[in-house]
Amino acid sequence: MSVTPGEECGLYVSTTASSFRVSAFRIGWYGGTEARLVWSSERIPGRVQTEPRFLTDTRTVRAGWRRTLSFGTAGWPEGAYVLRLDTEDGHQRYVPLIVRSAQGTGRTVLMHAPATWQAYNQWGGYSLYAGPSAAYAGRSLAVSFDRPYDSDGAEKFMVYERAVVVLAERLGIPLAYTTEVDVHRDPKVLHGAAAVICLGHDEYWTPQQRQHVARARDAGTNVAFLGANTCFRRIRVEHDGTRTLRTVVCYKSSFPSTPPTPPW
Template sequence: MAHSDGPAGTDRRRFLGLAVGAAAAGAAATAGCASTAGPTPPADTGRSSAARPAPSATAAENALPGDPDWRITRPGSAEAIEGFADRVSVLPGEPFGLYVSTTVPGFRIRAYRMGWYGGTRARLVWHSDALPGTRQPDPEVDAATRQVRAGWRRTATVQTRGWPEGSYLLRLDAEDGSAQRYVPITVRSRAAAGRTVVVNAVTTWQAYNEWGGHNLYNGPTGGLATRSLQVTFDRPYRYADGAGLFLVYEAPLIALAERLGLPLAYTTTVDLARDAELLHGATAVLSLGHDEYWSPEQRAHVAAARDAGTNLAVLGANCCFRRVRYEPSALGPDRTVVCYKGAWQEDPGRRAGHPATNDFRAAPDADPESSLLGMIYDGYPVDAPYVVTEPGHWVFAGTGAKAGDSFAHLVGVEYDRVNTAFPTPRPIEVVAHSPVVCDGRRSFADTAYWTAPGGAGVFASGTMRWVEALDAQGPGGHGNHGMDGRTGDLVRRVTENVLTAFAAGPAARTHPAVDNVAAVYG
């Protein structure tokens, strides 16, 4: 069931990627159906690598006043102001370089830590003085790989002394008020012991980033023939706000987790691949709404943590689908994402002995994602109701859901299912079993929970809209794909149940799975 991208897939990726940027609420696509100076924060720089965080640290941070002015209200033209950081993450207190291009004479930087903050969702932790603006050169495109790079000069060095761990958006504000743009960066945690780990899926953000005319799906022709074979973090994000996929697929979950006051740690997919000890002692790892591109190293480190008793929550679909390799760029290590996909035989790294940079389930190095997650990606595109089938399961506690209850539009735009034709760990429970029709093919989207021999619990939502649904309110309509407040209430409560149980330790001890695959699928 290996899948190779085709022209139709390229078109929908372009459409959906632009929709995310335009509305901050779209769903990006992957493989097709045929395959089956602001307030001073508390210092957080002296913790030893072995220390466990105080349980109240997240609550204490979110008790500080938020700043409702963090949102972009004047995006301006595409080139009015934009930028990127030379690190995807830093430890608290580490500096990073900022590269900015603008058509205005001056600008300022504001750094917002994203969280709950009483519902405002962001806190201003630092702002710059006025800085001179410069229009930087046009992108550079490598002829062999079609990689696009911004060969810009550094604009500023940003210090992070006193910045708490977390996910940040820097906002670039044109001094004349004409334009604004975000630059994302993670202030990562030194240790994860005793914490739930939030993983910013920066590799997937970059795979879909079409800045300069190319990403891993599209080129100027809109087809595979001119797509990039590798992409770099040395460029801004094209989407209208500059935040990559963060605001759609990650920020709502971070707000909920911080509202619960859970001890949290923050990292990125790049850091998770680099550091084999990062997840040591973590209570849980969270894969958020769109987390498609993984390296073999990241997968191995997550699998080892799961086998040691660290719980895993997959709050999206199409997770761990593409295999990538990191290489250095001109600005530092691990800033180039290599993914040749169907052209894997042309990858020089393959000839050097690296695994093929194609789908994990595909030959020649087939390792389906289901062996890690329990679920397998099944297709695109769908828009279908979510159907509860095991309302007595602990994940639905307090929801009031009944067997057969249906929640419109929650399954989409991509979905996963339990499919024992692929490696499937047992025991596994299917708790929601939603009929779908994907490009004329009848199938099911599943939400499943299973428990590993080492004690870990693994929850997989089975739909890419799960994190988006956390923000669903009211009667539905155009926002959040038409999902209504009833759907939002269900997803919020289930997510709270999962996060709370997973933060308490190996979930198999208190919530052992009872296999029901035969009853569901026959």
Template sequence: MDQEQIPGGPEGTGRRRFLALATGTATAAGLGSVAGCASGGDGTSGATLKGKGAGKGSTPEPGPGGFDVKAENARPGNADWRVTKAGPARAIEGFADRVSVLPGESFGLHVSTTAPRFTVSAYRMGWYGGARARLVWRSEALPGVRQPEPAVESGTRMVRTRWPRTATVDTKGWPEGCYLLRLDAQGGEGQRFVPVTVRSAAAAGRTVMVNAVATWQAYNRWGGYGSYDGPSGGYASRSLSVTFDRPYDYDDGAGLFLVYEAPLIALAERLGIPLAYATTTDVARERRLLEGAAAVLSPGHDEYWSPEQRAHVTAARDAGSNIAILGANCCFRRIRLEPSELGPDRTVVCYKSSYEQDPGFKRGHPATVDFRSAPGADPESSLLGVIYDGYPVDAPYVVTNPGHWLFEGTGVKAGDGFAHLVGVEYDKVSTGFPTPRPIEILAHSPVVCEGRPSHQDTAYYTVPSGAGVFATGTMRWVEALDATGDGRSGANHGLDARAGALTTRVTENLLRAFAAGPAGKTHPAQDNVNAVYGGS
């Protein structure tokens, strides 16, 4: 059967906090056909799937800022993209051997299933009239195989799969963007996602959505181990390195994408601003990727950064690119990216408090500790304006500066509160750490973190290049973009429609202003730290 043509139309607790945070050798005989699908033992064989995709016109012509987001989102969406049949544990699961590819490049899929056959459907995530996804490509039915059990490295406790490649996917005709591949086991035995990014080759004039894939992987406990704990639940049993060569164990295989990134992508694409797409590993690897970018977006949970990524984002700011931090606890862990057996930058190394055991540190690499910690302390506040202050909290978000341009159209007044919007981690302005000035505090919310009174801050600062930097100071910001209910249910941490309306309007104001160029030239920051905190 040919592939289907889709019509155009803090440490120690094991950090189980995530539960609180997220509640090819065979070639195609012709376009879209598969000549065999035998898995080889060298990890490279399997079917080569050349996608017809959406057929003629599937990729809109680039607009003046690059890829035409408006034209893409004018296409009919597919609201049935979600996983509705999770099935038994490990009924089907998989991963891609590339975190991101350029349009037209191929990647390998490594799939394990108990079903005799399965299909792969590629959904591009966006707005699409509220459907949130468009089906771009679907495979023919492929033979299923149960892959070997994973192994755990004795030194680092890193989980390795060493699964042979099941199929090679050709992305010819796929538009740039963030994708979820849905694996469907035959007979409704199960469904799982595999995320992959079709990245942009350049970002000049565009707002760059950066998938926080290193953080996704750090929180991944597939195989029993992640960067916070192992099977015992203890911090001492955590993995010191984690690899992308394994499926994601949470959110049906989607990682942190659906909670902390998809709502932001949907909003940005609905606005139609020129967008580019990348991952944290791309930003770290490609020094010039952010050159000329109008803005760079860090999503809701973007904790693990390499020194290279931080240097490249800082350089972009200093060249005039706006930076938006739409979460909290950002740029907190310093990591190192190393290759795996499947390719470069597929291992996330973070020894944390055990950095002296790290062979890379012994060879002269920076210590994989918190950025603010010795050796080589470099607090994240010098880039973000705010600094991580604690976990866990659940508190109202309190507006301090209602006249700020980012609150335009919200109707807020000083002292207005929005229940549950501050959590589960938060940041604040603290001049005891390096803090760019001038910096404005927009919201100053009282919190109590493990018995310690403090405050959460939303802040905006500007630099001589003209760039503006905005930080929400709460991890629930992106999640709140989807809040439409009365807040009574446990879903979305009780966030209600008021929180949804506030975050949506502020984010719209932010994205439009940041897409227009260096925001500091039109909206210079007016320092109010002394007024808010009563001192310097």
């Protein structure tokens, strides 16, 4: 969901196109232009990847693809990015990426919401809301970041978050960038921040994230919510066999046969 400046990033792509190119755009304000190209790849051979895996216990879709390419982010400023994938015949797909800030002292922290993006993501037929039949009872109980986003790939970011990033940068506000999963993992970016802004629709929170935001508020950081339904769903985030948090778990009105690991 995010990288630090200079960290390597990987893309996992499945396409019927013979080749494609990746372009990275930083969202912001550039004298009337709302994005700036910071990097582009050479032409990359395309291939169709394997069918995604389906975990029956939680109805979780996980792509499990091989990495298509890796690239560094050296020289990329902190911020909100959209990676655009272009095929030779004009088709496009988008991937949102946050280049996160290590610290936010004295700055306004924009807290992006990929856990909420993933909750609504129907790629592979399942989200936290419905399965292939569109019935609530057939929904996923856990959703994985190891799959593309549906629609054009960046719909939730573009609808709920992009315009705030553009406006904040146009106003010249000192900004720091993070995600709610990063705040869950390490609240350091909130320490001494002037404000933390929840952008648009930010529905799915862990208890740890809520604690960290509340402690920042109590320490003098302003908190603003720019959308409804903020912090409505209580989730946990889990590791997928690595040290990276890759799964959003939210049983809602269902209950697992095995009690979950606290906190729930």
